[in-house]
Amino acid sequence: MxxxxxxxxxxxxxxxxxxxxxxxxxxxxxxxxxxxxxxxxxxxxxxxxxxxxxxxxxxxxxxxxxxxxxxxxxxxxxxxxxxxxxxxxxxxxxxxxxxxxxxxxxxxxxxxxxxxxxxxxxxxxxxxxxxxxxxxxxxxxxxxxxxxxxxxxxxxxxxxxxxxxxxxKTVSMGGLKLAAWGPHQRYLKFRVERSLCNVCGTCADLCPVGNIKMEEHPVAGDNCQYCMRCVSFCPLGAIPCIMNYRGKTYSAMNHGEMLK
Ligand SMILES: Cc1cc2nc3c(=O)[nH]c(=O)nc-3n(C[C@H](O)[C@H](O)[C@H](O)COP(=O)(O)O)c2cc1C
Missing domain, CATH: 3.40.50.360 (Flavodoxin domain)
Known part of the structure; x- marks a missing residue:
């Protein structure tokens, strides 16, 4: 090269x-x-x-x-x-x-x-x-x-x-379409646990497609890519991960580093 x-x-x-x-x-x-x-x-x-x-x-x-x-x-x-x-x-x-x-x-x-x-x-x-x-x-x-x-x-x-x-790849494209499908998005939506959330906005700042809007509490729209950022980097663990066994999440760094 x-x-x-x-x-x-x-x-x-x-x-x-x-x-x-x-x-x-x-x-x-x-x-x-x-x-x-x-x-x-x-x-x-x-x-x-x-x-x-x-x-x-x-x-x-x-x-x-x-x-x-x-x-x-x-x-x-x-x-x-x-x-x-x-x-x-x-x-x-x-x-x-x-x-x-x-x-x-x-x-x-x-x-x-x-x-x-x-x-x-x-x-x-x-x-x-x-x-x-x-x-x-x-x-x-x-x-x-x-x-x-x-x-x-x-x-x-x-x-x-x-x-x-x-x-x-064709199979994958079908899977991505299914993930973007309205009912899938609505059914598998990440929802903030309001009693834990302090409305810091980290989830909205980190969402790569701007799918989280800060209202009284963060609200996810219907364009989630399921990249796991919001659930993994919420500093208070206030977004339960419904897809993971026992709700456990993974991240390779902390939210401060990820925001840089
Ligand atoms: C929605 C989603 C789908 C995934 N699909 C696959 C997959 O098809 N095959 C695979 O080996 N890993 C899959 N993974 C695991 C990730 O590819 C893997 O953990 C990756 O290293 C995450 O990288 P990141 O931390 O940079 O996001 C998937 C993860 C997510 C969140």
Whole structure:
């Protein structure tokens, strides 16, 4: 990779992807590459500088990633050979999303130089104990470091399992549509426990799609992406997580760090 400037765009619901992206930036900076690290939810695809190498980082969600992350990827400008790499973090299985993503980016004219999937603690359904999570994070960050070196040294690869991963992407798109469906949104809405909430607004500040409005208490609309930020980072634990076993939540950092 030519590697003079790298702009990495990432989304992270509960901190895993952010830690991975930060670790990779650390490696790049240590070898003298100029880098920027930008949140997808605060970025416009029209501002992407195609003279720089581009990085994309996201968590796997429903066998691909969140709809607004797809909007960002699909909205990337047409390129003429701009180098691009990706990293995702996941609990265990992504359905091979790197394959269809490579196809989309190559069709747009990008040179796809590397993709890597990094297992990190699962942040939904069943949250493991903190020691197990810590060990997974450490292993994940070692893999991120190794991947960043592989990118710099031109050893990184972007594999693709044909057909199967395309089928899985279709399944994922169906899952994302179902999650966005009105009755699903209304039935599985996160609701604030009013007796615990002190109306600090952290949940509204952190929601990546502005789905939480501060009224007398925070109120979630019908565009929840289920990224887990509000439930995981509420400083008072005032948003019960109805999807997780015993309501336990996971986060890789505290809410103050996440707000930065
Ligand atoms: C709504 C949702 C869907 C998820 N779907 C998957 C999945 O299909 N496969 C998987 O391995 N992990 C899945 N996960 C787990 C996350 O990908 C994993 O914990 C990730 O590292 C979280 O990254 P983050 O902390 O940057 O948000 C899902 C998590 C959420 C919240």
């Amino acid at each position: 030519s590697m003079e400037n790298i702009d990495m765009y990432y989304f992270s619901g509960t901190g895993n992807t952010r830690l991975v992206a930060e670790k990779m930036m650390e490696v790049f900076r240590d070898i003298g590459v100029k880098t920027t690290l930008q949140k997808i939810e605060d970025s416009e695809t029209g501002d992407v500088d195609l003279s720089h190498t581009i990085g994309i980082g996201f968590p796997v969600a429903i066998l691909s990633t969140y709809s607004f992350v797809w909007d960002f990827i699909n909205g990337l400008p047409e390129a003429h050979g701009t180098e691009i790499f990706m990293v995702d973090t996941l609990g265990g299985y992504s359905g091979g999303i790197v394959g269809p993503l490579r196809k989309i980016l190559e069709k747009k004219g990008y040179k796809t130089i590397g993709a890597c999937e990094i297992v990190m603690p699962l942040n939904i359904f069943y949250i493991q104990d903190s020691e197990t999570c810590k060990t997974k994070v450490q292993r994940g960050l070692m893999k991120a470091e190794e991947y960043a070196h592989a990118l710099v040294e031109g050893r990184a690869r972007w594999g693709r399992v044909p057909v199967f991963s395309d089928v899985m």
